[in-house]
Amino acid sequence: MTPDASALLRWYDTHRRILPWRSLPGQRPDPYAVWLSEIMLQQTTVKAVIDYYNRFLTHYPTVQGLANAPLEDVLHLWAGLGYYARARNLHACARRASELGGFPETVDALLTLPGIGAYTARAIAAIAFGQPVVPVDGNVERVTARLYAMEDPLPASRSRIAQQAAHLNADAEAQARPSDFAQALFDLGATICTPRAPSCLTCPWRTSCIGQSRGIAASLPVKAPKQARPVRYGAHFVLRDGKGNVLLRQRPPKGLLGGMDECPGTEWRSTRWAEEDALSHAPFLTQWQDRGTVTHVFTHFTLHLTVYEATLPAGHNAGINQSFGTFRPAERAALSGVMKKCLLRADQDVETT
């Protein structure tokens, strides 16, 4: 028993969101633009993505342009958006697609490309190529769980929910408009079937929603309890050369903030650093100013960083081991959010925390 696809599509025709990566009704979107937006939108809000999306399209109007760019430039343009493996995979995927002469049109072929998983493959197939598949993201998961009153907790219930969701497009109306149907599900989840306080009264699917009829829609999907976020500590050193440059090094190519630039600093460990201990990791022996601390919350741990700042006396950079990095203008670097906070902290008065 599937809900009324026609009702959802009528609602979508009136209420659909206008977004920069969406083509006008009846027009085929550029697969490159669809792919780019889908990668950026993974675990990221529409509001946060829009500016980045526009900047990428300006710098790289085609997949070939992106494929030919140095990874460093891509990371610089991605800096601040988070989940930097996406940027590395974006670059690798652009090269593959460029070699192939474009993006493949089937789910199975799309799945072989870096950074494209079960959701994104179906999103691209449906939106860019009109394949009748249902991309199951957080929105569709929530809509489905409520529609069928599925009370088993995530993430264990994920595959069962996806199985149900795969049939949402069974109606002929949905089969005829795969791109609109997929995006209608997104918009329904984003504007009506919201995580908290869903607007069931105006929902085009309210009459067939079991969660609504049982009065439990807002409580779905049930989620398993999360575990506590550990705390880590570190110290970083903002060293300027007096010519507008900052000492920066590149993090290892994989893992946390992989490939991004950072000021040299200590390891991030579970115990606090004594000042003397932290200073022993400084790139240069000088009078370091304690600029206070920066707190940054990652998905799986909270980080407290002490920021030290100093300006290099003229003509002393020869004594700095190159493992600490090179002096570069910060504007040209690929700086993560937490490292931007450190540089900002170095410029502030300590008391203004």
Place this chain on the structure above:
DNA sequence: TATTCGTGGGG
């Protein structure tokens, strides 16, 4: 199956 992997905004 469970972890790792960012960041900013909203309630």
Place this chain on the structure above:
DNA sequence: TCCCCAAGAAT
């Protein structure tokens, strides 16, 4: 203030 979460993928 704190907690939740957002068009998930890779390992």
